[in-house]
Amino acid sequence: MMTDIAAAFLAAKKKYDKGGNALAETLSVGALCLETLHRSATLRRFGMFSGPPKIEYWVAEDGGALSRPYRPDLFIADLNTFREEARDFAEELRLGKSDPARFDRVVYTTVSAFCLCFDVWKPKSRKTPGTFFEVLMASAARVRFPKLAMTKHIPIKDIPVAATADALLDVTGDERDAAETFTGDSVSTDLVLTNPETGKGAVVPLKITTRERIVQPFAHQRILDSAYPGQFASFLACISEVQRDDNTGTVKQICVPGTVALFQKHLSKLNGLYYCDIPVRYARPDLGSVIEVKPLHLLFEDMAAHVG
Amino acid sequence: MMTDIAAAFLAAKKKYDKGGNALAETLSVGALCLETLHRSATLRRFGMFSGPPKIEYWVAEDGGALSRPYRPDLFIADLNTFREEARDFAEELRLGKSDPARFDRVVYTTVSAFCLCFDVWKPKSRKTPGTFFEVLMASAARVRFPKLAMTKHIPIKDIPVAATADALLDVTGDERDAAETFTGDSVSTDLVLTNPETGKGAVVPLKITTRERIVQPFAHQRILDSAYPGQFASFLACISEVQRDDNTGTVKQICVPGTVALFQKHLSKLNGLYYCDIPVRYARPDLGSVIEVKPLHLLFEDMAAHVG
Numbered sequence: 001m002m003t004d005i006a007a008a009f010l011a012a013k014k015k016y017d018k019g020g021n022a023l024a025e026t027l028s029v030g031a032l033c034l035e036t037l038h039r040s041a042t043l044r045r046f047g048m049f050s051g052p053p054k055i056e057y058w059v060a061e062d063g064g065a066l067s068r069p070y071r072p073d074l075f076i077a078d079l080n081t082f083r084e085e086a087r088d089f090a091e092e093l094r095l096g097k098s099d100p101a102r103f104d105r106v107v108y109t110t111v112s113a114f115c116l117c118f119d120v121w122k123p124k125s126r127k128t129p130g131t132f133f134e135v136l137m138a139s140a141a142r143v144r145f146p147k148l149a150m151t152k153h154i155p156i157k158d159i160p161v162a163a164t165a166d167a168l169l170d171v172t173g174d175e176r177d178a179a180e181t182f183t184g185d186s187v188s189t190d191l192v193l194t195n196p197e198t199g200k201g202a203v204v205p206l207k208i209t210t211r212e213r214i215v216q217p218f219a220h221q222r223i224l225d226s227a228y229p230g231q232f233a234s235f236l237a238c239i240s241e242v243q244r245d246d247n248t249g250t251v252k253q254i255c256v257p258g259t260v261a262l263f264q265k266h267l268s269k270l271n272g273l274y275y276c277d278i279p280v281r282y283a284r285p286d287l288g289s290v291i292e293v294k295p296l297h298l299l300f301e302d303m304a305a306h307v308g
Numbered sequence: 309m310m311t312d313i314a315a316a317f318l319a320a321k322k323k324y325d326k327g328g329n330a331l332a333e334t335l336s337v338g339a340l341c342l343e344t345l346h347r348s349a350t351l352r353r354f355g356m357f358s359g360p361p362k363i364e365y366w367v368a369e370d371g372g373a374l375s376r377p378y379r380p381d382l383f384i385a386d387l388n389t390f391r392e393e394a395r396d397f398a399e400e401l402r403l404g405k406s407d408p409a410r411f412d413r414v415v416y417t418t419v420s421a422f423c424l425c426f427d428v429w430k431p432k433s434r435k436t437p438g439t440f441f442e443v444l445m446a447s448a449a450r451v452r453f454p455k456l457a458m459t460k461h462i463p464i465k466d467i468p469v470a471a472t473a474d475a476l477l478d479v480t481g482d483e484r485d486a487a488e489t490f491t492g493d494s495v496s497t498d499l500v501l502t503n504p505e506t507g508k509g510a511v512v513p514l515k516i517t518t519r520e521r522i523v524q525p526f527a528h529q530r531i532l533d534s535a536y537p538g539q540f541a542s543f544l545a546c547i548s549e550v551q552r553d554d555n556t557g558t559v560k561q562i563c564v565p566g567t568v569a570l571f572q573k574h575l576s577k578l579n580g581l582y583y584c585d586i587p588v589r590y591a592r593p594d595l596g597s598v599i600e601v602k603p604l605h606l607l608f609e610d611m612a613a614h615v616g
Contacts, residue, residue, distance in 0.1 A: 156570055156574065158573075159566060159569045159570050159573060160569065160594055160597060160598065161565045161566050161568075161569040161594045161595050161598065185566055185570070215523060215524070215527050216523070218527070219523050219526070219527050219571075219575060222530060222574070222575055223570065223571075223574040223575055226573075226574035226575070227574050257469045258467060258469050258493055260469075261467045261468065261469040262464055262467050262493070262531065263527075263531075265466075265467060265534075266464065266530070266531040266534035266535055267527055267530055267531055267534075286468055286469050287469050289468060290468065290469065
């Protein structure tokens with residue numbers, strides 16, 4: 001089931017890792033996932049987020065395996081419609097002007113279709129969906145910002161300790177995921193776009209959901225504030241924060257507004273949180289007065305405003 | 309095999325959670341683990357840390373299950389000797405004056421014996437050894453510092469977001485572990501000792517090994533520096549950073565000196581790192597010029613010096 005999808009993504013990733021833009025390829029992987037879901041899985045209603053407001057969520061299911069929940073109102077289920085929207089999305093990025101709803105829906109559908117396939121048919125590949133999200137968004141950024149320099153690392157100078165000794169090679173799985181973001185002589189994140197003329201940079205951690213890793217972008221930003229005062233701003237880009245509750249047949253939005261506010265006030269200031277499916281709790285004004293929480297389609301505009 | 313050990317630890321933890329000192333009980337659990345290892349497991353040489361200097365490590369083994377590596381030169385293998393040393397250790401704590409080698413060896417043996425049993429016979433209980441280390445050290449601190457106030461949380465005021473909404477109840481396992489350390493309106497760690505007279509506090513994260521969680525104590529300290537300037541200092545207390553390499557039959561010390569130096573320089577300053585089995589890489593002077601790395605028996609003295 002997953003052989004074609006995995007091979008197509010691997011080819012896209014190889015192109016991206018060599019410095020290419022794999023936007024068309026990742027959108028095609030999304031279409032392939034959508035096609036596979038229609039052919040081999042059942043897409044069906046799962047239950048409601050209790051709200052207010054109440055929000056309906058669906059899942060993909062095959063052979064008893066259930067996917068994460070997704071929002072059918074943001075998900076472009078029809079394959080031909082998705083292909084058209086994806087083509088227009090890519091074209092608009094080239095022109096530097098995106099339709100807001102299309103941007104959010106195409107990214108949400110592409111990433112969700114990929115996640116649903118992996119949830120149902122390859123649940124042990126926990127890190128692959130996150131990598132896919134990264135390749136998609138970084139490729140879109142390459143199309144949108146051809147003049148900006150793109151990297152994943154920001155060097156930090158004058159650390160008087162040999163970083164080659166940072167041996168986490170034997171650490172596995174999630175531990176390695178978390179450890180990789182710090183390598184001693186640099187801050188490593190998913191995407192950094194820098195304007196060579198102004199020297200300003202946008203740091204974009206890309207997380208399908210944040211969960212317990214929410215501390216990382218704040219710690220990164222704090223280190224950058226210390227090492228490069230005023231130069232870098234962080235834009236945390238996510239898909240959603242949802243989780244099935246199988247006991248009650250409802251969907252939970254896993255939110256830590258107090259923690260986010262605590263970090264924003266006392267650890268460092270992020271420029272904003274960006275979501276396709278904004279958690280209801282994060283949209284409330286008490287948190288909004290501390291940190292901006294916005295739809296994902298504003299990400300690129302806000303990045304452009306920062307880097308100049 | 310583990311029923312008695314788990315029951316004895318549960319009783320100790322209940323006493324500790326009610327505000328009692330469970331030092332005698334945790335030391336007894338250590339003796340019970342040691343007895344069980346001698347009766348039902350094989351304690352044998354595993355291999356060397358490649359150095360320099362080379363260090364020999366042993367493991368516990370039963371039915372093909374291997375434990376983490378431990379240092380036989382720090383481990384009091386003889387049951388009667390351990391009981392005597394543990395008794396003297398507790399008595400010295402009451403008098404406020406510990407023999408350095410005894411302190412390190414008794415803590416190392418108690419915690420390691422518990423870990424070895426869980427590694428071999430109950431490997432899925434990943435969090436229990438960390439809780440045991442916490443109950444042991446916090447109980448020892450209660451005996452050593454009867455006049456200090458002890459807690460696990462430091463309230464952070466003026467966070468304008470209802471913290472009761474921090475719903476991570478559905479998050480499981482390690483995710484929950486990491487998420488629990490931040491609850492929105494407070495910084496939560498393993499042990500905080502405060503002098504009511506000076507208002508100064510010692511924050512003591514207790515981690516058997518740090519691995520990817522090394523960012524947490526630095527983020528905590530940064531938040532405390534912001535919310536309570538000059539009042540709190542952090543003392544990161546660990547057992548070791550070792551891991552078996554089954555391919556080569558050697559032991560690795562998993563170290564991230566560049567990351568530690570980066571955090572210490574640009575995120576916040578910890579008062580020091582304390583280990584029973586100090587990683588060789590962390591003992592080198594390049595890291596020592598950035599952050600103090602010391603044997604565990606100096607922890608209580610350094611805490612006392614800070615809180616006044």
